[in-house]
Amino acid sequence: MYRETGGPEVLRLVDRDPLVPGPGEVRVRIAVSGVNPTDGQARAGDGHAKTFPDVTPHHDGAGVIDAAGEGVDRSRIGERVWVFLAAAGRPTGTAAEFTVVPADQAVPLPGAAGFDVGAALGVPALTAHRALTVAEDGPGRLRPGALEGKVVLAAGGAGAVGHAVIQLARWAGATVIGTVSNAAKSVLATAAGAHHVVNYREGDPAAAIREIAPGGVDVVAEVALGANLALDFAVLRSRGTISVYANQGDRPVELDVRQHLVRNTRFQFIVLHTAGPRARSAAVEAVSDAVADGALPVGEAHGLPLLRFPLERTADAHRAVDGGAVGKVVVDVP
Numbered sequence: 001m002y003r004e005t006g007g008p009e010v011l012r013l014v015d016r017d018p019l020v021p022g023p024g025e026v027r028v029r030i031a032v033s034g035v036n037p038t039d040g041q042a043r044a045g046d047g048h049a050k051t052f053p054d055v056t057p058h059h060d061g062a063g064v065i066d067a068a069g070e071g072v073d074r075s076r077i078g079e080r081v082w083v084f085l086a087a088a089g090r091p092t093g094t095a096a097e098f099t100v101v102p103a104d105q106a107v108p109l110p111g112a113a114g115f116d117v118g119a120a121l122g123v124p125a126l127t128a129h130r131a132l133t134v135a136e137d138g139p140g141r142l143r144p145g146a147l148e149g150k151v152v153l154a155a156g157g158a159g160a161v162g163h164a165v166i167q168l169a170r171w172a173g174a175t176v177i178g179t180v181s182n183a184a185k186s187v188l189a190t191a192a193g194a195h196h197v198v199n200y201r202e203g204d205p206a207a208a209i210r211e212i213a214p215g216g217v218d219v220v221a222e223v224a225l226g227a228n229l230a231l232d233f234a235v236l237r238s239r240g241t242i243s244v245y246a247n248q249g250d251r252p253v254e255l256d257v258r259q260h261l262v263r264n265t266r267f268q269f270i271v272l273h274t275a276g277p278r279a280r281s282a283a284v285e286a287v288s289d290a291v292a293d294g295a296l297p298v299g300e301a302h303g304l305p306l307l308r309f310p311l312e313r314t315a316d317a318h319r320a321v322d323g324g325a326v327g328k329v330v331v332d333v334p
Contacts, residue, residue, distance in 0.1 A: 001056045001095075005045030008315040008322065011057070019092060019100040021069035026076060026103045028083055033094040033311075033331040034060035034119035036160070037246075040322050042087070052091035057314075058331070059085050061094030062118025065106060072103045081106040082118030082291075084126060084284070088273050094119075095314050097333055107284055110292040116306060120160070120298045120328045121287055127272050128164035129283035131221040131243035132172070134268040138219065138241070139172075141282040143289065147174035151213040153235065154178045156223035157189035157197065160328050161245055163304045164296070165221040166192040168286070171295035174219075177212055179205065179231075185326065192303030206234035216240060226251030233259060241266040304328050 002010040021027045039057045042048040062082045068074050086101050087093030109118045132152065133139055139146040152169040156162040157178025169176045170193040177196045178189035186197045198208045209217065209231075216237025222228060223246045232242050244267065247253070260267075272280070290296050298304045305327030309317040311334060320329050 001054050002043055003054055005043060005050055007044065008040075008318040010043065011315040011318065013312050013314070018098050021067050021072075021100045023070040024072060024103055025069040025100050026065045026072055026106050027067035027098055027100050028061070028063045028081060028106055029066045029098055030061045030063040030083075030094050030096060030333045031115040032062050032119035033058045033333060034122055035317050035321050035329040035331060036060065036123045037321055038123060039087070039093075040318050043318065051089075055087070055091050056093040056096050056099070057087060058093040058095040059087050060119055060122030061086065061099065062109060062115040063333075066098075068103070076103070079106075080109040080111075080115075080118075082109050082121045083107075084122035085273065095311065095331055097311075107288055110288075112294065113291050116330065117291060117296060117298055119330050120304065121291070121296065123272055124160040125164045125168070125287045125290075125296060126280065126283040127161050127245050127270060128168050128221065129286055130270050130272065130275055130279055131161075131165060131245055131268075132169055132219060133279075133282065134243055134266070134270075135219055135241040136239060136266055142168055142172040142286040144171060144293075145173045147172040150174045150218040151216070152176050153209065153217045153220045153232075154189070154194065155220060155228055155232075156180070156248070157192065157194055158185035158303070158326055159223060160304065162189070162221065162223060163192045166194045166303070167296050168290060170195075171290050171293065175213070177209060177217070179228075188300075188303040188305070188326070190303070191301060200228075200231065206231055209235040219243060221245070224248040224251070226253045229253060229255070233263070233265070236263065236265060239264045239266070241268060243268045243270055245270040298328060300327075306330055308332055310334070
């Protein structure tokens with residue numbers, strides 16, 4: 001937990017009494033906690049107001065429900081679940097032995113899926129679903145065949161969200177292109193399921209993408225809009241969508257409005273916290289179906305290496321994420 005914002009050094013391991021779930025809540029004994037860039041941003045106070053004296057970080061995790069509050073079916077006790085947005089507007093994130101969340105934010109984890117998969121869902125997978133379902137003529141919820149005939153470009157295909165974009169888009173039937181910066185990341189994007197991978201630092205990436213998709217890309221899931229907008233526009237079809245969930249590098253975005261007017265470009269900016277209950281509910285349902293279908297595996301063989309830290313080294317886990325570690329950083333909770 002942390003009492004003041006700052007670098008990873010503000011994180012402390014403390015003992016406290018187990019949380020008690022209130023009405024409509026469940027308590028989850030956490031097995032694996034997932035770490036995302038937004039967790040570090042909140043800890044650092046970067047655009048996130050600290051509203052509680054003590055904060056336990058991390059939105060995502062997986063474990064077992066061990067207590068249920070009033071109004072929650074007690075048959076859920078003992079259920080394996082994945083947890084999302086645990087620290088959104090609450091001080092009780094998943095970097096702890098126990099967290100308490102609203103019951104609908106603890107989602108049943110199919111028996112074949114391990115806690116590593118569950119901890120890697122949450123922010124990355126739900127954001128990816130949102131990115132793939134905001135097109136004017138696209139589906140509002142993914143399922144097999146929902147993106148049949150569509151071309152999806154996953155910018156930064158070796159990142160956690162890019163990885164989920166590739167997996168979900170392929171599960172939904174799209175042709176998937178990933179862009180990466182080096183050969184090692186190309187291997188990861190291919191392992192995730194991308195049909196084609198383009199190194200944007202070599203040759204003419206726009207020409208390479210246009211060769212794959214002569215009619216243009218339907219949806220771009222964009223992680224660095226300032227750096228990639230020119231490439232996105234060069235490959236986007238008319239009435240195509242650029243779904244923006246980050247601007248890595250913080251390069252200013254220079255927008256030629258006339259070009260995009262003519263193209264009828266749709267820009268959708270995405271933050272999961274404010275996406276609204278309908279979009280989140282559709283994402284949770286679709287992601288759960290994809291997990292049940294075995295479509296969202298993790299690990300290096302599946303394009304998302306896991307970087308593990310014990311709970312007492314959560315600060316080191318944050319340093320890894322802050323430093324741009326490739327793969328999914330997770331914290332094992334004893």
